[in-house]
Amino acid sequence: MISKTRHAVIVGGGLGGLAAALRLTMRGWRVTVCEQDSVLGGKMSRWQSQGFRFDTGPSLITLPWIFEDLFAAAGADMREHLELAPLEPLARYVYADGVRFDYTTSMPGLLPILRDCEGSADGFFRFMRLGAQIYALSKGTFLRRPVTAPPDRTVLSALRHAPLLRGWGNYHKTVCAYFRSPQLRQLFGRYPTYVGSSPYQTPATLAIIPYIEFAFGGWYVQGGLYRIVETLVGLLDERGAELRTNARVARIDAPSNSVQGIELENGDRLAADLVIMNGDTSSSPGLLGGTVTKLPAADRSLSGLVLLVGINRRVADLHHHNVFFSRDYAEEFRQLFIERRIPDDPTVYVNVPSQSDPSSAPQGGEALFLMINAPATGEQWDGPRIAEARNRVFNRLRASGFPDIEGHIVVEHAVTPQMLAERFGMPGGAIYGPHSHGWRKTFFRPPNKDKHVRGLYYAGGSAHPGGGTPMVLLSAKITEELIARYEE
Ligand SMILES: Cc1cc2nc3c(=O)[nH]c(=O)nc-3n(C[C@H](O)[C@H](O)[C@H](O)COP(=O)(O)OP(=O)(O)OC[C@H]3O[C@@H](n4cnc5c(N)ncnc54)[C@H](O)[C@@H]3O)c2cc1C
CATH class of the missing domain: 3.50.50.60 (FAD/NAD(P)-binding domain)
Known part of the structure; x- marks a missing residue:
């Protein structure tokens, strides 16, 4: 020391x-x-109003042992500070053509879905094996070692020469090679957005992301993910760090x-x-x-528009994570990355912490976090622009059979790309730095x-x-x- x-x-x-x-x-x-x-925490932040509590940034934790490792390095046991809950199913997926199902890590639950969509589970297992191989190669190399200057070519070379069938192609084309159904192509096409990128432009190595989520689960922190920040701040105070x-x-x-x-x-x-x-x-x-x-601008990952909505009714038929897919995914990403604008028909992610954590909403109410991808352009987000994007969010939800909640809204707050840019100094509000x-x-x-x-x-x-x-x-x-x- x-x-x-x-x-x-x-x-x-x-x-x-x-x-x-x-x-x-x-x-x-x-x-x-x-x-x-x-306040501390950066993009991992919180907004509260009238008994509703929202995480305004991350809503899903993966690889929880990486968090445990940080606590262990600080001489603390994470389980004494935070209650992590695995989420099952991982998400409910609702498609524009009316198909809906729960994507789960439970085999008895998943196999009938794969058979209904694809006729067989074979493509799924082969795709997961690809993700597992990439994970096995990355965890001790790319994910654990610094990119030093000059770049560490041994690490890259280890990955490049690995015998990965289709591992080096385009992500979307690889998904299409493993899955025939439009539903599973759209579902697995969603994962590059976890790093703010387009499935049509990323390499197939990002198959590591759906593998990690399926193999190790998706997690929530009881009391909200902002509890992580509060706990780290407490540990830093105790250990004498100065926090300004x-x-x-x-x-x-x-x-x-x-x-x-x-x-x-x-x-x-x-x-x-x-x-x-x-x-x-x-x-x-x-x-x-x-x-x-x-x-x-051309190198920036996606930003997002988030609507935090507290309502005074429960919504049946929702899970903690829900995704309401757009009708045309390729067009959605063309509008995001080529035209660099809010898509006419955006995919809407609906996170409902009150489904698994009653403390996040008053009794009988629901806390809804509605998010769509947005380009990180650096434009001004004034009232009319927010209203226009909000309309597109609610149009997609209505078209997908989401119940009418407009008359039940108690609190509402929008987090725009401009706010992310100004508050945290991220160019254009790009959530993940470079794409x-x-x-x-x-x-x-x-x-x-x-x-x-x-x-x-x-x-x-x-x-x-x-x-x-x-x-x-x-x-x-x-x-x-x-x-x-x-x-x-
Ligand atoms: C809407 C949204 C949803 C997300 N969903 C997920 C999810 O489900 N799962 C997941 O794992 N991740 C998710 N993320 C991403 C995750 O939040 C980030 O990857 C992570 O929190 C980034 O942490 P960071 O410390 O790198 O950066 P930041 O949180 O951006 O922190 C950087 C800090 O530096 C400060 N700063 C910058 N310049 C200066 C300066 N000159 N002086 C002083 N301070 C400065 C900023 O104000 C900021 O607080 C999401 C993010 C957002 C916004």
Whole structure:
């Protein structure tokens, strides 16, 4: 353990920043987290009104042992702090042609669905085997090792030369090779959106995502996912980290390309032996005093429009996760990524925490989180634009047989791409940093250690290995290991 006189400043108190802070605190560093927002947690946030409680960001946790690993590194047992609940079924899927079913990890439940849709379960098992092979290859390589500069080609080469049938093609084409039914093609086509990307442009290696969800489950945290942030903040307080909110870092001081500290927007200066950037990696040249850059629009992952709706009635026939698919998925992604606009007929994800956690809504009511994908363009989201997108959400729900809830709305709040961009400094509100279209973008994300500036590191969804809560925690772990190697 190193002496507490060595000081690390973390720019951003999102999940990646908090995880990195906890890990460094445990290694003996004095840690200060500077968060520009008024609360910690970044995109993992919460909104409450009139007895309704909503997570405004993540609603699904996968790979729960990655969370357990963080707690263990902090000398804590996650189960003493958080109650994780597996969700079964994983989701209810409702299609534009009226077909609906519950996608489940239970074989007696799943086999009849696969037989109804496909006539056989064979394609499903072969697709899952592909995902399992990719997972086996990635878990000790891409997901555990830093992308160093120059990029670690041994890791890529190990993956590239693996004998994976169809593993190196286009994701959508691969799904089509395994599944005949339009329903299962659309269902499995949805997974690249978990990293803000299009099934029509991503590599088939993303088959790892449906495999991970099916094999290891989808999880909820009782009391809401924001409990994770509250618990991490509690652990950081106990371990002596300094947590500053309303503290925007305006500049990283690195004369002669060696970090010396940071300057806050209010003029305060903090000396530091190292700085970890948790905010978007593309903003660091600007913070270093160079040209202010932004992730180019063409490289951005999806943003989202979220409507948080509290209603004073229960809705029968819903699960915790529900997806109401658009009629034409290819057209939806063409409008998102080529025309870069809200689709005319968007797929609507409906998360209903009150189905498994009564504490999230007043008795007899329901908390609904309605989300559609949106391009990360950086446009203004004024009232008419929100109203137009909201109409499209409700049109899709009505067309899919969703009950009329308009007369039962008690509270409603929209989270727009513009809000995500302004509140968290994500270009255009891109939720997952750069998209994963093509090989290079998937495997060569910005590294966790700056190539030019000594003492500058990155931990978060826009850096390696990527976005989504488990990946962000892995990013913090990889960064910790780099710091142990280069700074201690
Ligand atoms: C609507 C939505 C739904 C999602 N659903 C899921 C899901 O179901 N499952 C899942 O796993 N993931 C999901 N995600 C993604 C997940 O939330 C993110 O991948 C993860 O929370 C990102 O954490 P982070 O620490 O990398 O970044 P952030 O949460 O963006 O944190 C970065 C922090 O840095 C701060 N910051 C930036 N610049 C500065 C500066 N100069 N000075 C001070 N502070 C600064 C920002 O304010 C921010 O708080 C979702 C996200 C959203 C928005």
